[in-house]
Amino acid sequence: MTSSSPLVTRFAPSPTGHLHLGNARTALLNFLAARGSGGQFILRVEDTDEARSSEEFMRELFQDLRWLGLEWDEGPDVGGPHVAYRQQQRRQIYEDWLAKLDAAGLTYPCFCTPAELNIARKQQLAAGKPPRYAGTCRVLTEEQRAERLVSGKPAALRFRVPNGQVVSFVDVVHGEQRFSTDDIGDFIIRRADGSTAFFFSNAIDDALMGITLVLRGDDHLTNTPRQMLILQSLELPVPRYAHVALLLGMDGSPLSKRHGDLSLRDLRRRGYLPSALRNHLVRLGHTCVSDGWLDDAAMRAEFDLSRLGRAAAKFDEAQLKHWQKEAVARLSTDDFLVWISAQMPTGVATAQLGKFAEAIRHNIEFPGDAKLWVDVVFGELPALPAEALTVIREAGADFFVTTQSVFAQIAGEFRQIAKEIGQRTGRKGPGLYMPLRAALTGVLHGPELGPLLALLSSQEITKRLEQARQIASGTR
Numbered sequence: 274m275t276s277s278s279p280l281v282t283r284f285a286p287s288p289t290g291h292l293h294l295g296n297a298r299t300a301l302l303n304f305l306a307a308r309g310s311g312g313q314f315i316l317r318v319e320d321t322d323e324a325r326s327s328e329e330f331m332r333e334l335f336q337d338l339r340w341l342g343l344e345w346d347e348g349p350d351v352g353g354p355h356v357a358y359r360q361q362q363r364r365q366i367y368e369d370w371l372a373k374l375d376a377a378g379l380t381y382p383c384f385c386t387p388a389e390l391n392i393a394r395k396q397q398l399a400a401g402k403p404p405r406y407a408g409t410c411r412v413l414t415e416e417q418r419a420e421r422l423v424s425g426k427p428a429a430l431r432f433r434v435p436n437g438q439v440v441s442f443v444d445v446v447h448g449e450q451r452f453s454t455d456d457i458g459d460f461i462i463r464r465a466d467g468s469t470a471f472f473f474s475n476a477i478d479d480a481l482m483g484i485t486l487v488l489r490g491d492d493h494l495t496n497t498p499r500q501m502l503i504l505q506s507l508e509l510p511v512p513r514y515a516h517v518a519l520l521l522g523m524d525g526s527p528l529s530k531r532h533g534d535l536s537l538r539d540l541r542r543r544g545y546l547p548s549a550l551r552n553h554l555v556r557l558g559h560t561c562v563s564d565g566w567l568d569d570a571a572m573r574a575e576f577d578l579s580r581l582g583r584a585a586a587k588f589d590e591a592q593l594k595h596w597q598k599e600a601v602a603r604l605s606t607d608d609f610l611v612w613i614s615a616q617m618p619t620g621v622a623t624a625q626l627g628k629f630a631e632a633i634r635h636n637i638e639f640p641g642d643a644k645l646w647v648d649v650v651f652g653e654l655p656a657l658p659a660e661a662l663t664v665i666r667e668a669g670a671d672f673f674v675t676t677q678s679v680f681a682q683i684a685g686e687f688r689q690i691a692k693e694i695g696q697r698t699g700r701k702g703p704g705l706y707m708p709l710r711a712a713l714t715g716v717l718h719g720p721e722l723g724p725l726l727a728l729l730s731s732q733e734i735t736k737r738l739e740q741a742r743q744i745a746s747g748t749r
């Protein structure tokens with residue numbers, strides 16, 4: 274279903290931990306749905322769980338989303354026409370709407386203790402029935418209610434679910450959905466401690482903030498009829514819903530903040546690039562027509578609600594690494610140098626820096642990988658590993674004598690030099706390049722030799738070839 278009208282979407286996380294890849298995927302899809310349709314993307318912080326929420330997690334959540342490249346049009350730190358964007362600051366709004374439900378006779382206080390609820394639940398399960406609130410406090414008389422309230426018994430507030438109705442809606446991902454209200458027990462909308470429950474505050478906020486599409490994990494699919502009942506009772510607009518399959522970790526269970534799963538922070542610390550994550554995430558639970566790299570504009574154009582999928586998507590780091598390579602290849606030289614800056618020595622001339630970046634970038638997945646090549650180019654050659662020594666010895670001292678004289682005679686491109694060495698020594702292919710690599714870089718794999726050697730002084734090249742000659746002749 275492609276939507277031509279602008280969509281107002283939102284990402285509504287709780288600041289109770291670090292955002293993981295599943296959260297990030299949901300945020301990205303909401304962002305794309307809004308941007309692709311010329312609509313608005315709202316960030317709302319659902320911090321009603323005071324015990325688990327923190328300011329620190331909220332700040333980090335902003336940083337993580339911005340790092341990922343998702344900017345919001347309205348939110349706690351940028352404001353907007355629907356302030357406040359933190360649920361803790363919206364309590365009065367919830368009280369006002371609760372009062373309306375109350376006035377319509379659609380709520381009642383519930384005095385059942387957790388222990389009582391637990392017993393009722395077990396009895397229902399034992400009888401093979403789906404657990405739902407048994408309605409104990411629904412049928413209290415006014416006197417019984419007043420008595421309990423006066424005695425100071427803690428009371429939650431429940432929504433009175435109408436009997437014998439069907440709540441139906443067309444989910445963008447799952448299609449037609451029908452829920453009988455007889456299967457939905459009266460549910461809590463305000464807890465005994467005074468805080469509003471997710472079902473309530475989340476639905477009220479979506480309606481008041483003008484959200485037209487609620488795109489979220491399919492863990493919320495069965496919450497939807499409850500939320501719709503509340504909105505319909507209050508004559509508030511009901512958004513469209515799209516419930517996308519949850520992202521699963523390697524162990525097959527859904528990623529979750531409370532388990533500290535695959536956080537964006539960790540992936541960032543490990544050197545992953547945000548554009549790599551975006552390209553990976555947009556293909557989890559959403560199919561793209563293009564298999565190739567998507568820049569921001571192409572990703573917006575590719576995104577289509579009709580391509581959201583039902584199948585649970587599993588995180589696969591090999592796929593993420595594929596996009597990481599693509600992302601590194603696309604960094605500008607300056608951005609690449611900033612990315613690897615922690616590995617770079619000081620005092621390197623600007624022209625050298627650019628050449629170094631281009632010489633090594635295809636061999637770098639993470640910034641730490643640059644260290645080896647920084648040492649090879651700007652430092653002393655590290656101690657040669659056994660496999661390099663073997664290759665050098667196999668080539669023999671004469672090979673390096675010839676190589677030294679060719680380097681001294683030809684000041685041209687490495688290709689010319691290598692051709693000349695090949696002609697004079699009768700070596701070609703790996704037989705030619707491996708001993709050169711071993712002697713000049715100490716490593717048998719890596720970036721093209723030419724651009725790398727162009728960064729070494731002729732004295733340094735001579736020194737390394739001399740070292741190899743001595744190794745090959747057994748004098749070192």
Ligand SMILES: Nc1ncnc2c1ncn2[C@@H]1O[C@H](COP(=O)(O)OP(=O)(O)OP(=O)(O)O)[C@@H](O)[C@H]1O
Pocket residue numbers: 285286287288289290294295296298299488489490491492493518519520521527528529530531532
């Ligand atoms: N594994 C997941 N895959 C995809 N989306 C997810 C996943 N987990 C949560 N979401 C979505 O992220 C949004 C924010 O959810 P929320 O802040 O409750 O995250 P959470 O990881 O479920 O946190 P917690 O572990 O604290 O319950 C919701 O739309 C939710 O559906």
